[in-house]
Amino acid sequence: MGDQGDPAVRFEVLGTLRAWLGDTEPALGPVQQRAVLAVLLLHANRPMSREQLIDAVWGASPPAYAVNLVQKHVSALRRVLEPDRSPRAPSRLLLWTDTGYLLAVPAARLDLLVFESEVERARVARAEGNLPLAAEILRGALELWRGPVCAGLAGPLLDTERERIGERRVDVIEDRIDLDLALGRDLELVNELRLLVVRHPWRERLRVLLMLALYRSGRQVEALAAFHEARRHLIDELGIEPGPQLRRVHEQILAADPHLAVPAQAAAVHAPRLPTPAQLPYGMPDFIGRDAELRRLDALCAAGAGGSSRPVVISALGGMAGVGKTALAVNWAHRVRHRFPDGQLYVNLRGFDPTGPAMKPAEAIRGFLDAFAVPPQQIPISLEAQAALYRSLLADQRVLLILDNAESAEQVRPLLPGSPECLVLVTSRDQLSGLVAGEGAQPLVVDMLSPEESRELLARRLGEERVRAEPEAVDEIIDLCGRLPLALAVVAARAATHPDFALSVLAGELRVASGRLDAFHVADRSTDIRSVFSWSLQRLDRSTQRMFRLLGLHPGPAITLYAAASLAGVRPADARAALGELSRANLLTEPAAGRYALHDLLKAYAAELAYEVEGDAPRRAAIFRSCDHYLQTAYPADRLINPFRDAPEVGPPRPGVFPLDVTTPEEAMAWFTAEHAVLVAVVQQATAHELDVCGWQLAWAVATYLDRRGFWHDLEVVQDAALFSAERAGDRLGEALSHRGVARAHSRLARYDDADLHLRSALRLFEELGDEAGQAYTHRSLAAMLEPQSRDVEALGHAQRALELYRAVGHVAGAADCLNAVGWFHIRVGDHEQGLTCCQEALALYEKLDDVGGRAQTWDSLGLAHHRLGDQRQAIGCYEQALQLFRETGDRYNQAATLTRLGDAHEAMGDAAAADRAWRDALAIFTEIQMRHAEAREIHARLNRRRPRVRRAK
Secondary structure, X not given: OOOOOOOOEEEEOOOOOEEEEOOEOOOOOOHHHHXXXXXXXXXXXXXXXXXXXXXHHXXXXXXXXXXXXXXHHHHHHHHHHXXXXXXXXOXXXXXXXXXXXXXXXXXXXXXXXXXXXXXXXXXXXXXXOOHHHHHHHHHHHHOOOOOOOOOOOOOHHHHHHHHHHHHHHHHHHHHHHHHHHHXXXXXXXXXXXXXXXXXXXXXXXXXXXXXXXXXXXXXXXXXXXXXXXXHHHHHHHHOOOOOHHHHHHHHHHHOXXXXXXXXXXXXXXXXXOOOOOEOOOOOOOOOOOOHHHHHHHHHHHHHHOOOOOOOEEEEEXXXXXOOOHHHHHHHHHHHHHHHOXXXXXXXXXXXXXXXXXXXXXXXXXXXXXXXXXXXXXXXXXXXXXXXXXXXXXXXXXXXXXXXXXXXXXXXXXXXXXXXXXXXXXXXXXXOOHHHHHHOOOEEEEOOOOOHHHHHHHHHHHHOHHHHHHOHHHHHHHHHHOXXXXXXXXXXXXXHHHOOOOOHHHHHHHHHHOOOOOHHHOOOOHHHOOHHHHHHHHHOOOHHHHHHHHHHOOOOOOOEEHHHHHHHHOOOHHHHHHHHHHHXXXXXXXXXXXOEEEOOHHHHHHHHHHXXXXXXXHHHHHHHHHHHHHHHHHHHHHHHHHOOOOXXXXXXXXXXXXOOOOOOOHHHHHHHHHHOHHHHHHHHHHHHHOOOHHHHHHHHHHHHHHHHHOOOHHHHHHHHHHHHHHHHHHOOHHHHHHHHHHXXXXXXXXXXXXXXXXHHHHHHHXXXXXXXXXXXXXXXXXXXXXXXXXXXXXXXXXXXXXXXXXXXXXXXXXXXXXXXXXXHHHHHHOOOHXXXXXXXXXXXXXXXXXXXXXHHHHHHHHHHHHHHHHOOHHHHHHHHHHHHHHHHHHOOHHHHHHHXXXXXXXXXHOOOHHHHHHHHHHHHHHHHHHOOOHHHHHHHHHHHHHXXXXXXXXX
């Protein structure tokens, strides 16, 4: 069949129907024409009579002119799919034969045929004993699926085939999971199987596979519970007992049947699909000594592997800043990371950062969830739920966690996993006695280096010969540095850059340096290191010294080249030179490419110098330039990811400010992600230093990112700061926008009363300003806030007022959004025809704007209108269109909401099986994203309502 058809044409039916001519996707015409093509593709390479085709498309009630319509659609499809064919030449693709129409498609040109071919290839590989290859082939075959077959199209044959082929897909998923279990991949299958059981509760094989995955993961109790849950479900729903396969596996688990064990060869082919994070910072190449501490860590790790029921927690306690706790932790972690094949996580909790607050546990957990590639829309709102998801990911995993620079036991506790296979190493200046008492943490004191280790450190940096040549000078340097590793490293860097200097000269310079770092004063004066830092800094040129001082004013954990240039008001080339000099002097590190950081002890010293040396005006100007750098970068970045948002006017960059050039939405999101913690800190710093306009504008610019990524607590923090700044400055536009921003955060967190107060304040301010577009958006926000409270009549009034205002100022994007909202609320209050008219008008505007998200929302609204009007077939088509677009934008919540309504439409048509499938798919998504529990309860109610009434025998 390789010569059949036109080799330039290929088709996709596993999802929305699509065709491709080379790299071009032609328009396939109206819905009915696409339905004809879909029927022919599902019957590819087999003749189909005209009568069969008519029955397949229209069923028992075809139009009187169905024959003419078929001929018209076939002719149009030939023109679309064979544009270069002469009208007189016969078609090579869509043929008319003695027995009917035949669509000739090579197997490689139709994704459904490719899917079946790959499934057969996997069967052969399995029969030959090549299980890894068979599993990989099935995984690739399943990736061909983009949604239900020919989504958005309806007809007797299409509906039947969609269900049949969908069941075939689940068969293949079961086969792939069966192979993965045979290969020992049980740990990574449990969550997937739980979701599949929710979506397909009647498939006993899925429940058997779930029981096996749990049992082989060492979770025997959960495996038995899964059986009893399956039994309850079958008895309650159908009044029957589980089938023989379920009962047999249940009995095998009870008997600890060795036949259930993972095959011995599975370990050799185990290939986990979860990402394996490797976040450990670079180990210090010159790390020396600490033999006693390393032996102690090894012993604690070995003891923890002896059968503890909870993770091993080792707290590195004691010692001042710079004593080397982090270096010890990181270097030991590199030595033992092979013992933790499921990953290594690292986070600096900034517990003693002198310029800003410690990291919140939620921020750290969010970073860990990102490391495991958890989609943002699946991350719940509350810290408790995020911690539960994090612990679930680490269940039965062997992961090493380094929690560096912790502030308190309270900061650490939510970050502790529940798995006994994990090991947690915490470093802190606090003794964390609460962890020792409550979590059984093992304390480990890290002290100063011994004189011998100090001498070895200098020898490693400067060379054995140089150190041996001046033993008295070396002893004095060690004594003046108090055997503190950070101080010794700074002195060694100075000596290494001047190999012709005698060490006695350097010791003398160090001796006469004065001062004490009061913020880190300890009883032993030999550990006072301000003199070391000042001595090292004085060797650098003035511009580099100034850069060091100003870096102490930067509130974030790290700074980039352009941000540093803006902070200092110098050219990027000059900033690069200064940062390089500071790095070579060991006064600055580069933990990631292009990102520079000060050790917190050095940062405290730099900040002290900034307040001692820099005047008030230069210091304020530097902070202002820093804020403006982030504003001038964030503002255009926000325009890239949210182009339809009304933006306040932002002035040009201040002199000496160098914004980053961000050109694509992907670059914008990447920049926001990298600078997330910095941006939140800069907004708060701007408020603290009364840089009010810059502060509230920056808060406005980061709001879209924080909202879309689900950082609603951070959104609340920056918007609260923005509102304070705007009110202090008397900037009424800033106040109005910030009130609205605070309201968005409160609405997201379901604090509707607080949101209402802020929205009313925003509306009053926009009215005073005469800003009709601002008023319109605020009315639209009020409508959105009222909807989850079922206050639809009030919401409709606000949506109508928003539409009037947008139209008055000619705001097309706003009018489209509000037309859809007006239509939606008309439908919800029972005026279906009016709602349909408004939504159709909105859809036309969205198509002109090429707004995918807006089109998705409007197709969903149209679906509800047709459903309420009784046209369920049309409603289903609209919902399928909406689902496809929501999938394109990755909007999981709205996918679930639309699936719920799709189930309602199927139920109204009498298709109970399709309704149940849609509702269970929606419930699975709500379960994944762990939010909107009210919606999940409504779906449970729908499913319970449909349960058959079964009379049980007495």
